[in-house]
Amino acid sequence: MNRIALVAAVAVVAVLAAAGPFLSGYALAVVYQTLVYLALAYGWNIISGYAGYFSFGQITFFGIGAYVTALSVTNAHLDWRLGALLGGLVSMALALPIGAIMLRLRGPFFSLGMLGLAQTVRVLISSSEAMGGGTGIYLPVSVNPLVVYEWTLGVAAFAFAVTVAIDRSAFGLRLRALREDQQVAGTLGVDVTGAKIRAFLISALIPGLLGGGYAMYLTLVEPVSAFSTRLELQSIVMTVFGGIGTVWGPLVGGIVMSQISEALWARFPQAYLMIFGGLLVLFLIVLPRGVVPAIADRLKKRGGPRSFTPQAAPAARETVA
Amino acid sequence: MALTLAQLTIDGLLLGGIYALSALGFNMIFGVMRVVNLSHGQFVVLAALLAAWAYSTYHVSPLVTLPVAVAIAFVLGALVHRFLLRRLPADTSSQEAVSLTLTFGLSYFLAGAGLAIFGGTFRAVPYLTGAFSVGPFSIGQARLLAFVAAAVLTALLAVFLRVTPIGRAIRATSQHLEGAMTCGIDVDAVRTFSFALGSAIAAAAGCLLSLVYTLNPEEGGIFTLNAFAVVAIGGLGSYAGALVGAAILGLATSYTAYFTNAQLSEAAPYVIFVLVLLVLPAGLLGRRTA
Numbered sequence: 006m007n008r009i010a011l012v013a014a015v016a017v018v019a020v021l022a023a024a025g026p027f028l029s030g031y032a033l034a035v036v037y038q039t040l041v042y043l044a045l046a047y048g049w050n051i052i053s054g055y056a057g058y059f060s061f062g063q064i065t066f067f068g069i070g071a072y073v074t075a076l077s078v079t080n081a082h083l084d085w086r087l088g089a090l091l092g093g094l095v096s097m098a099l100a101l102p103i104g105a106i107m108l109r110l111r112g113p114f115f116s117l118g119m120l121g122l123a124q125t126v127r128v129l130i131s132s133s134e135a136m137g138g139g140t141g142i143y144l145p146v147s148v149n150p151l152v153v154y155e156w157t158l159g160v161a162a163f164a165f166a167v168t169v170a171i172d173r174s175a176f177g178l179r180l181r182a183l184r185e186d187q188q189v190a191g192t193l194g195v196d197v198t199g200a201k202i203r204a205f206l207i208s209a210l211i212p213g214l215l216g217g218g219y220a221m222y223l224t225l226v227e228p229v230s231a232f233s234t235r236l237e238l239q240s241i242v243m244t245v246f247g248g249i250g251t252v253w254g255p256l257v258g259g260i261v262m263s264q265i266s267e268a269l270w271a272r273f274p275q276a277y278l279m280i281f282g283g284l285l286v287l288f289l290i291v292l293p294r295g296v297v298p299a300i301a302d303r304l305k306k307r308g309g310p311r312s313f314t315p316q317a318a319p320a321a322r323e324t325v326a
Numbered sequence: 327m328a329l330t331l332a333q334l335t336i337d338g339l340l341l342g343g344i345y346a347l348s349a350l351g352f353n354m355i356f357g358v359m360r361v362v363n364l365s366h367g368q369f370v371v372l373a374a375l376l377a378a379w380a381y382s383t384y385h386v387s388p389l390v391t392l393p394v395a396v397a398i399a400f401v402l403g404a405l406v407h408r409f410l411l412r413r414l415p416a417d418t419s420s421q422e423a424v425s426l427t428l429t430f431g432l433s434y435f436l437a438g439a440g441l442a443i444f445g446g447t448f449r450a451v452p453y454l455t456g457a458f459s460v461g462p463f464s465i466g467q468a469r470l471l472a473f474v475a476a477a478v479l480t481a482l483l484a485v486f487l488r489v490t491p492i493g494r495a496i497r498a499t500s501q502h503l504e505g506a507m508t509c510g511i512d513v514d515a516v517r518t519f520s521f522a523l524g525s526a527i528a529a530a531a532g533c534l535l536s537l538v539y540t541l542n543p544e545e546g547g548i549f550t551l552n553a554f555a556v557v558a559i560g561g562l563g564s565y566a567g568a569l570v571g572a573a574i575l576g577l578a579t580s581y582t583a584y585f586t587n588a589q590l591s592e593a594a595p596y597v598i599f600v601l602v603l604l605v606l607p608a609g610l611l612g613r614r615t616a
Binding site (some may be wrong): 053057059060105106112113114116117118120121122124125129130131132234240241242244275276278279280281282283284285286289290293 | 331354362364410413414415422423424426427428430431432433434435436437438439441442522547549550554578586587589590595596597598600
């Protein structure tokens with residue numbers, strides 16, 4: 006069953022790659038946007054879903070990728086794909102010290118630390134003349150959107166493949182162990198710090214690689230769209246809807262939610278934030294584990310007495326001050 | 327130069343008074359429920375916008391709007407706890423992250439609602455624009471009024487928490503959950519009340535901030551970070567520490583706004599927050615690990 010699904014996934018990527026040149030401008034834009042959301046959701050899912058460190062600031066690395074690409078295209082006259090690759094690598098390199106500090110914090114401290122990071126980097130770039138300040142940096146218009154589309158498809162496929170690999174590996178098991186109980190995982194010999202930081206690096210690389218393409222697509226980098234709270238919120242809503250910490254959750258959530266988002270953004274740009282914020286709240290209450298685990302449970306029940314549930318509830322731990 | 331510094335110090339301390347009030351609400355919610363309320367700043371900003379709107383439309387002083395905003399926020403906070411936070415599954419290890427994500431979603435919901443109601447323009451209250459001169463210093467009337475009101479409210483809350491049965495129940499619940507339950511405290515009701523009161527305090531701080539700041543609905547995140555930074559500096563659960571934290575933050579905002587620019591001063595609370603983390607990570611983690 007799982008193998009068939011994987012083969013299907015490879016086939017879908019191949020079809021999307023081949024179909025690019027035949028898509029109309031609008032269809033290309035829609036599929037492109039969906040791919041950006043998907044890849045962002047997969048990137049977020051690794052640190053937040055598998056490792057359990059909910060980051061509200063992964064968009065920082067998307068913005069860094071966009072700015073690195075813009076600067077290397079305008080100043081160093083690099084090919085933008087080299088610039089985008091560089092953007093990904095720089096994001097990952099910066100994620101090492103950032104992660105080393107942030108991941109010492111647990112729970113809400115980490116989440117808020119990352120949220121603040123995104124806002125602070127945005128403010129710093131807005132007030133930096135070299136980075137174009139609030140108006141941003143304009144880019145050459147000569148890039149074919151099709152090439153950006155193919156790049157983004159590649160990044161999304163990479164994000165998916167990495168997730169599959171993590172999900173099946175001992176590394177993935179270690180991440181889940183530390184998510185459930187960091188102290189116990191450490192006692193069992195898991196290199197907790199190392200595992201967290203590696204997960205964080207991957208979750209920085211993916212948005213870092215995407216940012217450059219997005220900049221070329223818009224032919225402009227400016228602080229608000231590069232560190233877009235809308236994209237951040239959306240990738241989180243998608244993953245929560247589909248299923249946090251699963252292989253298929255971001256895919257299902259990404260495809261469903263990006264269609265909703267497309268329809269809303271065009272018609273009700275004002276109500277957009279309200280609706281997506283409201284949806285996030287709703288999903289957390291109605292479907293706390295997401296659509297994919299809910300469906301998988303139902304299929305399992307029909308299939309027979311396989312009663313193994315990965316989310317075996319630990320006894321409620323209350324804080325004793 | 328020394329004079330300028332002294333003037334900035336006065337301004338910063340006055341601002342710190344309002345930050346302290348705002349952080350008090352945030353701290354109470356965290357203390358009682360272990361929920362970091364990411365929508366805190368939205369309550370602050372929406373109340374400020376309500377005050378600004380009431381002033382520009384009906385020429386009502388923000389101090390008159392304050393009780394109205396407080397009442398609305400109290401009801402809203404109670405509803406949020408009753409119908410949203412309380413419904414979260416309580417048995418998963420990621421419960422903390424889930425409640426956090428919920429308030430994150432709520433913050434966008436409220437920001438969007440603010441945009442729908444008030445529009446995206448920046449609003450301010452041009453009320454009491456004069457200043458008192460004290461020797462070589464000038465003290466903005468609005469700023470002083472906001473500070474005095476914040477100080478009075480903070481003092482009232484301190485008395486409330488110390489003297490009244492509800493206040494004692496709130497403190498007991500945040501100090502020792504099981505202990506409070508054993509003593510027969512209805513912890514669930516205390517939580518709802520605390521979330522409502524915390525939101526109401528945020529709204530009160532917002533009305534007072536409208537005298538000092540120009541705001542639009544999307545600025546809420548800054549005040550959430552502000553409250554968090556104050557609490558992180560002062561130590562979670564410590565009300566006296568929060569006063570020190572608020573003073574530090576007010577001074578930092580005031581100095582950076584003068585020596586750099588208004589935008590960079592927005593980053594000040596975050597930089598302080600990170601510095602505290604670097605120096606005292608254990609202190610920050612201390613309280614919540616069992």
